[in-house]
Every structure is written in C-alpha cells, then in structure tokens.
Amino acid sequence: MTDRNAAQSSELEATDRAILRELLRDGRCSFTDLGERVGLSVSAVHQRVRRLEQRGALRGYTARVDGEQIGLPLTAFISLTPIDPAAPDDYPQRLEHLSEIESCFSVAGDESYILQVRVASPLALEDLLRQIRESAKVSTRTTVVLSTPFENRAPEL
Amino acid sequence: MTDRNAAQSSELEATDRAILRELLRDGRCSFTDLGERVGLSVSAVHQRVRRLEQRGALRGYTARVDGEQIGLPLTAFISLTPIDPAAPDDYPQRLEHLSEIESCFSVAGDESYILQVRVASPLALEDLLRQIRESAKVSTRTTVVLSTPFENRAPEL
DNA sequence: TCTGAAAGTCACGAAGG
C-alpha cells in the first residue's frame, strides 16, 4: 500500500499534489512542462491528469479575468435571511438564474446564506437586490467591497 | 470609431468578450477550437489572446480543484475589526503569508476586511484565527460555510 | 503505473494585404 492506503481514494499522493500545484499556478501548462516539473514522462503525467479529472479532484480549468476591464467593477457580499422561517429551503435554486451571483454559500450563523456578487454599478446592485428579494422571499444585508488586496489564491498543497 | 470609442481601451469588443467567455468555460481550450467558436483564424485568435493578456484583461489560467479531495473541506468567512482604530492600515500585508487565506476584501460596513479561508478542520480554523489575531491585531468574527450550492460561476459577458 | 515511439494536431511567428 501507499501511505495509509489513502482512505478509499480520498487523500492524494505527492506526485498528484505536485501536478495540481502546477495546474493551479498555470492552468494552461503543457504536459511536457508538467512532466519535467514533477519528474515524470509526458505520458505518465497525461494519465495522471486524466485520472484526477475522472476522480473529480480536477474539476476543470478557467481563465482569471479582470473584473474592471470586463465592465463589472463592483463586488459585494449579500447575506440572506428568510422572511418566512417555515418556507422550504430552496433558495439556491431560486437564485441560480441570476448570473450576477458568482457564489452561493450556505452558512452557520445569524444568516442562512452568503452570496458573492459582481455587478456593473451601484444601480445594477440595487436592481439585483430587488430581484433577489423577489425571487427568494428573503431580507438582505449587503456589504460592498471597496478593494481586493488579493483573491482566489491557490491553497498550499 | 467602434461603439463609443471604448473609453481609452476600457471596454471590450464583442469578439474579445466571446474569447473570454470561452476561456472562462474552458481555460485549456486550444486556439484552434477558440478560432472556430468565435469565427476567426487561429493566428487572429492567438494575437487577440496575447493582447488581452498584455492589457491585463486576461490575468492567467488556473485549474478548478475540489476542496474536499485535497484535504481542505472547511471554508469560512472571517470579518476583521481593528483593535486600535488609529493603527496604520497594513492588514493585507500582515496576513499575506497565511496561505489558508484565499481572498482578502476591504469592505464598507461594520468591519474593515472580510477574509475567505479554507482549512483542513475546525482545529486548523482555530489555529488560523489565533494567527490572524496575532499577526494583524484585530478582533475577528467567523462564519462557517456549511455547503456551497455553487461557486466561482463565470460572469455573463 | 511507468516508458518510449508513432501519428496526428497545434502553436506561433513571418510575410503580406
């Protein structure tokens, strides 16, 4: 066995973590480079990446884009509190269609959900808030982001 | 001129937005595919992508990785309030070295900053909170994420 | 799970309109 038999394919081995580390740093890194960096042949890396994709450890790849330059300079966090505490908890589905909502977290604490949103302007935020309240029957508390010292840093693997 | 002359290279043109849309969907998409999808030759797309990278609209590429499978199943938001309101505002620099902190937002509202963190366990979170308080001389308020209905969705371009 | 080789695809710069 490997380390501690990796609890039914749960924990990742060193080489796989090295691969993920490189792909987090550069999602377009070639298999050739990847192979050199982790000390494996091109085909071996190729197989491992495919396996990581199939396992779901590697969910995909995406570009990192500048919010300002694409015309969405305003980020905010919106906390949700259900108006009717007895209503069924289907808030995520009710909000899914609003593309301005980047992330939706179910949380412990005073509020039920935290939404991370990105919009073009204060006016667009006002409109989004109206749509959220209408779609989900919730009251909202909004925290506007002034600046982002850093964001989406890669975790240490 | 184009649309409204794009306010000094600020706004993006339709083809560039189409390219970003595709790269947000699949960060490893080949230039060949990209060209077909946006209706341009391979070289033209290549040039545009390079230009977008130089402009800073395209900041890079990254893999999307499953938090659970890499051994970091716990996400939380931590709000920061300075203990000494007169202290210099260098909190981001003081916290930068803590790799568990994925994002750091300066916000308007009751608190000064919101941190998004990812850790292995409640114990690791406790330890991180201690380090944050020590490093930045702040009091903290923590909201634990129970589940994530959706996260990091691509914005509508 | 690895390696090495073969075949097909792709990246990327040059030249030109």
Next chain:
DNA sequence: CCTTCGTGACTTTCAGA
C-alpha cells in the same frame, strides 16, 4: 487587424515491461 503558410512543439494513443 486580418489571412495563409511552414516548422517545430505538443498531445494522445498504444505496445511493452
């Protein structure tokens, strides 16, 4: 800003260990 074209690099598969 676009196209076409050519070369070298890369991806992907497969056989073998």
